[in-house]
Amino acid sequence: MVESFTIKNYMSYRDPVELSFLASKKEKASALPPEWYQEIDGKRILRLLLCVGLNGTGKTKMIEALQYLRMLAVYKPEKPTDRPAYRPFLLDEQSRYEPSELSLTYYINNTCHYYYIKVSEKRIEEEILKQISPNILLYHRSYNSETDTVSIKFGSDSDISKSTQQALKLTVIQNSSVLSVFGSLNLESQSLKANYDFFNQHISLIRKSSNQKIADKLKTGNLERDLRIKNLLLQLLKDVGTNVCDYEVDELTFNLSDIEKNIPEMLFRQIQREHPDGQISQKTLRLIHSTPLGNKSLDDSYESLGTMNIIKLLLVMYDVVIGRKCSCIDEIEYGIHTKALDFLLKMYLTIADNCQFVVTTHDLSLLKSKNLRRDAVRMFEKDEYGVTQIKRKYVHNTMNFVNAYEKILDEQLGLMAESLDSLSKYRGLIQTFYDEFEGDKRE
Template identity: 50%
Template sequence: MIESFTIKNYMCYREETEFSFVASKKEGKKNSLPPSWYKEIGGKRILRLLICVGLNGSGKSKLFSALKYLRSLAISRPTKTSEKPIYRPFLLDNHSYNEPTELQLTYYIDEVCYKYRLKVSQDRIEEEELIVKESRPSRVYFRTYDSNTDKVQIIYGNCCDLSRNDRHDLEVNTVANSTVLSVFASLNLESQILSSNLLYFEDRISYVKKSDRSLADKLKTDDPDKDALMKKMILRLLKDVNTNICDYEVEDHIISVSEIEASGVHDSLVKALMCQFPSGLPSKTLKFIHLTSEGKQKLDSELESYGTMNIIRLLVVLFDIILGKKSTTIDEIEAGIHTKALEFILKMYLSLAKDCQLIVATHDLQLLNADFLRRDAVRLFNKNRDSGTISVKKPDYIHNTVSFFRTYYRDVASEIDDIINQWTVFEDYEKELFGE
């Protein structure tokens, strides 16, 4: 689980900005919130859910991008030594593009706390460090670049369990554009501590992509036991949020070459598909079964409502997070889902979450009035119009003793409200469009 994530000089984040997942230990005198919001590790309450709110362009999606960027640098080794690392600094001033991006993640593996730090310029990985954060922090390794010799240097700490020969092999194979972890992944070296950290970045940090596999593929996999458990949970929740869906089926079928050609696919792609699937392209069809007063009716998934399909997609993601013990980001989690249904789903997630985290961005401000919400799990994003930089505020109170909805508008959206209330602004639009 993640304890904190720090960003500096990455896209809209010019100044050092920390996102802490540590919950307050203060609780209200009345109606104490349930402990399902956090897991206590080493005396710290690590939040299982973080909710990011702010106007469009206020940096929410860029937070998710930064975490994805760190993960990619940590585990992906460039194919060419001459390849430059991806570099995305703040560009709205005259100096940040000449300075490195700095990222730092503090996280837990089996309740052992680690700190991983990267410094990246437009030319190379400038610094990389892995530390075990105990009562006395102990370094695993510190990687830097020597511009005089044009070589990478790695200083190994007391916590490093690599043999002397493996340390040498790792250092000579680590070049300017690659991280130590990514090189370790490509070599046949033995280290329990490096393996566990590499596996953490590979398997425990994820992000929801809009281009993910179709829902039918996710509901019928090669693991029938997992599929059965998924169906049980999905159907129960669909019933609880007041749909009449009582079952679903995933049917396998084959798309013939003639069907592919008729759909307008380019000839070169048709030939490639014919080579790979000479008998036709395997496909799946998802159908939902509705229980009505006249019995059961089967509908193709394409005929289901946008909201219902997004609820199911979200459930599939959440169960994967929970079972995989992942820290996952979801942008615009509310898309097409009613506020009350989303509240129910998030409560369900918190009741099932153990060693996992969900970081979401939303424009559904009604969530800020939810009675189950921990205010210290919310991050308020704001963009400075003059500098283009982002600031992030963490509320300093837990319970809903103050109207969080009104607080948000006072702190973040007051300028928009002022403009909306001025009808002359819209008259100006009319003049611009019609020239009157």
């Protein structure tokens, strides 16, 4: 479980900004359903954050920043000369030359940890990993510009053996994090392994899956797991109002030799490397609909965007809950009806344990949900300098949260949309374009 994530000088985040998962102390524990949070070490940590804000305010960049931190922690560069990815704030002359800083406070088996990393255009400048309670330094890695060397200080109370310490000191270079090097070597340390596994297995950015991948996830070959998913999915599709009563996954297998003559040799060699057994399997999903005329089967290409996205979201939720992950979804409402999405999020909260979702949305109707925890909403704003801030405005349950939200954000866009007079300038611009187009045709 993640307690907080802090960003500085990354993309639109110039100043230090914290994304906190802590529930507000103003909200009594009994005021709203406890499914929203999990209590660890006396702290109530939220299982769901709703991130709202106008387009371009930095919601997606925040998700990318968390994925960026994960990448730095677990992926070791292939070449010593590779430089780390560096994406500073570019709208002023000072920030573009300063390092980015990211940190995460999180729990592994109810023990709090802190990870910090500072990255410049040329190297990883600093990295810290420590246990908060009790306070144990695992390591502090730093760069000395005078000697152009990387040094690592290990805590005296850590479980990192002398041989592992020596191996890391000899292997870690300017562009690689200590955690990523540890993960690439066969070294021993329970604490480092637990932290590496946390970043590698329990932090994720959800990307929209293709229908092909959906079919693969619904038919994995694990009969018990596939049946469990099927029962859950069919119950969900029934509850949200579809007439889908069953589904089947068809699988077609053919030999690579059958297509060798029909595709370029370079492409064939690539496919051959990906399928060394010489066979390709392709799965197709068919949804079965219950109608007064009997059950009818439809290929997934004929299904609505909403139905397919509900299936995708359920598979994501299942993966997050079973894998106990902290996962991010950008624009979660895409193609899904508001009431169905509200139902899905409540269902997730009911089954969630040791897992978290960070979702961005433009669907303000979600803010009207009766069971919404006001302290689970994060508002993203960007000032006149292009700098993103994340705000948490606590609004009492008796107030209209949507109205309060709209007052906090820039009201200009809403006022313009309500006034037809303010839109007349676009008619003039279009008329200008039209006149120029007609003039070009006559010439």
